[in-house]
Amino acid sequence: MSKYIRVASSLLAFAFLACQSLTAAEVFLEKPYLQLGDAPKLASSESLVLLWHTDNAPAEWSVEVRASKDAKWRAMQKPTSQIVSAPAGAPAFAGKDGAKKDAPATPAIEPHLVYRAHLTGLKPSTEFSYRVLNAGKQVFEATARARKSANQAQRFVLFGDCGQGTPEQNAVAYQAYLAKPDFVFIPGDIVYGSGRISEYRTRFFPMYNADEASAANGAPLIRSIPFIAAPGNHDTALQNYKRYPDALAYFLYWDQPLNGPDVPANAEKVSHTLTGYADAQAAFLAAGKPRYPKMANYSFDYGNAHWTVLDANVYMDWNNPVLREWLNKDLAAAKNATWRFVAFHQPGFNSSKQHFAEQYMRLLSPIFEAHKVDVVFAGHVHNYQRSFPLTFVPKSQPDGAQIGPKGEVAGDWKLDKAFGNGTTAKPNGEIYIVSGAGGAGLYNPEQQTDPGSWQPFTDKFVSEVHSMSVVDIDGKTFRLKQISDTGKELDAFRISK
Secondary structure, three states: OOHHHHHHHHHHHHHHHHHHHHHHHHOOOEEEEEEOOOOOOOOOOEEEEEEEEEEOOOOOEEEEEEOOOOOOOEEOOOOEEEEEEEOOOOOOOEOOOOOEOOOOOOOOEEEEEEEEEEEEEEOOOOEEEEEEEEOOEEEEEEEEEOOOOOOOOEEEEEOOOOEOOOHHHHHHHHHHHHHOOOEEEEOOOOEOOOOOHHHHHHHOHHHHEEEEEEOOOEEEOOOOOOEEEOOOHHHHOOOOOOOOOOOOOHHHHOOOOOOOOOOOOOHHHHHHHHOOOHHHHHHHHHHHOOOOOHHHOEEEEEOOEEEEEOOOOOOOOOOOHHHHHHHHHHHHHOOOOOEEEEEOOOOOOOOOOOOOOOOHHHHHHHHHHHOOOOEEEEOOOOOEEEEOOEEEEEOOOOOOOOOOOOOOOOEEEEEOOOOOOOOOOOOOOEEEEEEOOOOOOOOOHHHOOOHHHOOOOEEEEEOOOOEEEEEEEEOOEEEEEEEEOOOOEEEEEEEEO
């Protein structure tokens, strides 16, 4: 072989290897991330769902799991995929100044594939590795931990109203990474401002699935721990599907339990969500099966805690007997859980001037009390608030209605001010937490130092900094610390049983 042929062969080999390396680096539209999946109950053999996004090109994908570095890789069942796309949105015709003028249409979302692989045979609480292979070649690897069992301590991080692409969002993500939680819970408003595919690509995945952890960039969280979420108004309460046909991505990109009620509370109000182009509707409904609309309400167990997750958007009527029956049955079935949590987006008890009148979820307080719910988590209001333990009896408005024209709910509450921070007393009533300072612009920072502006039920109010809730549960002890985006402790309390 001449030296020219050897050189040419070497160059070709180098080019081939470079191409292979580039393919491995760019094979994903969104890198793999973990979800709880439709697995609401604890199991002796646990599972998680791994998702990733690619372009629409055919590919041979496989996933393998191993329990330790010394163990052999174990093949999972073949991944499934669903095709996702959206046409261009209709242009807008009014500027901010009110003048009639054309605004460009929102770009189409090219067809792409969302893959799902079930990671099965996991031992509770055990760390494991998984790898994703394309045509038999590894293109991604990460470590994760299986769901904790009822006798194991757990830690979770909770923050809402996060996906706005702000530096503070990245900083909170980094603090969540440093906390080393078992999972992250988001009580709504996952991405701003319309829950769109395009917004997930720029304001969610880059922050929570970054390759390197830093306060500036976010962290590689969701590849190693499941994120779990409730839908917020910016996620599913869309009013303009013609303008944003790539919305409702919550039902496309998440995989959560499907054990919620079968019917929406107020179907005529839900129907506005899908008024738009017929082809956009068809593409969404095909890609959203079986999650739309059932995945908006569900429950799950983690460790010795039971979670009930509700859709609190205005199209839901929680006075509907079907919904209330499901809620009662779900909480009654969890009577043996050590801890019972309820989570949704719009808080019933809130002292901020922003969103103050949106009190309609107060109507469920008697159900929470009847089933001895411990803590109710919400977002929507972009700050942190903690109530005194309280009980609440709703009463009708002067016109006989239960809910006022802006969402107000009148009633009488009783406050347990002896509880303090839980050092000497058990709470008498539910504690309501607002943890909506996960990244979006803060609400009412001026109220933090003005307790006269707080409602009587509010014990703590932090609105000057972004923050997250870090919760540790060990047997019959619950501890919450509110941590700022720079790692400062802002609040702490304990519940013991």
